[in-house]
Amino acid sequence: MTQPGPARRSRANTDSRPASRIEQMCIERGLKMTGQRRIIARVLSESEDHPDVEELYRRAVALDADVSIATVYRTVRLLEEKGIVARRDFGEGRSRYDPTDRGQHHHLIDVDTGKVIEFEDEAHDALARDIAAKLGFELVDVRLQLFARRPEQKKPK
Amino acid sequence: MTQPGPARRSRANTDSRPASRIEQMCIERGLKMTGQRRIIARVLSESEDHPDVEELYRRAVALDADVSIATVYRTVRLLEEKGIVARRDFGEGRSRYDPTDRGQHHHLIDVDTGKVIEFEDEAHDALARDIAAKLGFELVDVRLQLFARRPEQKKPK
DNA sequence: GTAGGTGCAAATTGTTTGCACCAGG
DNA sequence: CCTGGTGCAAACAATTTGCACCTAC
Numbered sequence: 001m002t003q004p005g006p007a008r009r010s011r012a013n014t015d016s017r018p019a020s021r022i023e024q025m026c027i028e029r030g031l032k033m034t035g036q037r038r039i040i041a042r043v044l045s046e047s048e049d050h051p052d053v054e055e056l057y058r059r060a061v062a063l064d065a066d067v068s069i070a071t072v073y074r075t076v077r078l079l080e081e082k083g084i085v086a087r088r089d090f091g092e093g094r095s096r097y098d099p100t101d102r103g104q105h106h107h108l109i110d111v112d113t114g115k116v117i118e119f120e121d122e123a124h125d126a127l128a129r130d131i132a133a134k135l136g137f138e139l140v141d142v143r144l145q146l147f148a149r150r151p152e153q154k155k156p157k
Numbered sequence: 158m159t160q161p162g163p164a165r166r167s168r169a170n171t172d173s174r175p176a177s178r179i180e181q182m183c184i185e186r187g188l189k190m191t192g193q194r195r196i197i198a199r200v201l202s203e204s205e206d207h208p209d210v211e212e213l214y215r216r217a218v219a220l221d222a223d224v225s226i227a228t229v230y231r232t233v234r235l236l237e238e239k240g241i242v243a244r245r246d247f248g249e250g251r252s253r254y255d256p257t258d259r260g261q262h263h264h265l266i267d268v269d270t271g272k273v274i275e276f277e278d279e280a281h282d283a284l285a286r287d288i289a290a291k292l293g294f295e296l297v298d299v300r301l302q303l304f305a306r307r308p309e310q311k312k313p314k
Numbered sequence: 315g316t317a318g319g320t321g322c323a324a325a326t327t328g329t330t331t332g333c334a335c336c337a338g339g
Numbered sequence: 340c341c342t343g344g345t346g347c348a349a350a351c352a353a354t355t356t357g358c359a360c361c362t363a364c
Contacts, residue, residue, distance in 0.1 A: 032317090032318065032319070034318095034319060034320080036319080036320070037319085066320090066321095067320090067321095068320065068321045068322075069321095070320075070321065070322075070323095071319080071320055071321075074319080074320085075319095093328085093329080
């Protein structure tokens with residue numbers, strides 16, 4: 001199964017591909033860009049969901065075998081500290097991550113399937129701003145999670 | 158240090174104290190009320206914060222040594238399933254709990270001081286229900302966290 | 315060349331569970 | 340009684356970390 005792919009073991013900047021969105025942000029913040037970080041940055045740049053570390057690791061390995069899960073853990077932690085990715089906690093006992101440059105969005109978690117749906121809602125954002133103001137604060141960020149289930153129509157068990 | 162208190166090892170319903178708020182709810186739902194559950198129910202009834210399991214265990218032991226941490230875990234899980242307590246996740250790697258009958262409340266976190274302010278907002282809850290419905294779901298629980306700061310009146314930095 | 319990054323495996327931490335025993339209804 | 344609850348310790352799962360080696364800058 002070891003496909004004789006040419007792009008394996010991408011040796012850092014020897015790699016010709018252009019910097020990914022996240023890699024660019026890393027560079028701007030002066031982070032040392034190793035091959036592994038470049039791969040993880042690419043995976044994050046290309047993901048449109050909320051992968052957990054295990055999943056990021058899987059995707060990273062698919063691009064380049066030279067990544068260990070420990071490094072994925074270390075990297076997402078670093079990126080979170082730098083404000084490049086956001087850590088999400090959907091109460092599953094592990095964290096999920098997504099790039100912060102994807103914009104403000106909220107989540108609806110299907111409590112039965114664990115599926116996560118992203119959504120935006122201006123009315124809600126306005127209300128949130130309102131509530132903060134009422135408490136004497138200026139809103140910086142909102143984290144909203146709706147835990148819900150599909151109405152039981154014909155599947156009680 | 159073993160205070161010769163008289164109320165230790167409260168033997169189940171031999172205990173004369175009236176049922177706590179949470180205990181009452183347990184009884185209503187037909188849960189078998191053991192001495193341990195009674196203690197944990199009391200601890201939860203008396204708490205006004207968001208204790209984690211470790212903290213609940215500490216408080217429970219302070220009231221009655223006959224509680225193990227495993228039982229605290231099993232009990233909060235049971236109470237959560239019964240809708241008696243809510244599990245909170247502040248992204249610290251552990252869960253915190255609080256009685257649901259305290260009303261649906263949310264949190265505003267002061268990003269400068271880290272202080273957490275609790276608040277309720279019916280309009281918000283209604284809107285949340287609305288949003289879920291619009292997405293085809295039935296709301297089970299809402300988690301709202303507002304990250305905010307006091308308006309800069311005297312130099313942010 | 316050197317500070318810092320990485321892999322591996324062991325260590326931590328939060329939580330669950332198997333099993334023998336005990337208690338509530 | 341008999342089902343279900345409990346304590347203990349071992350099992351688990353997610354995440355962190357010590358250490359020797361390696362690499363970006």
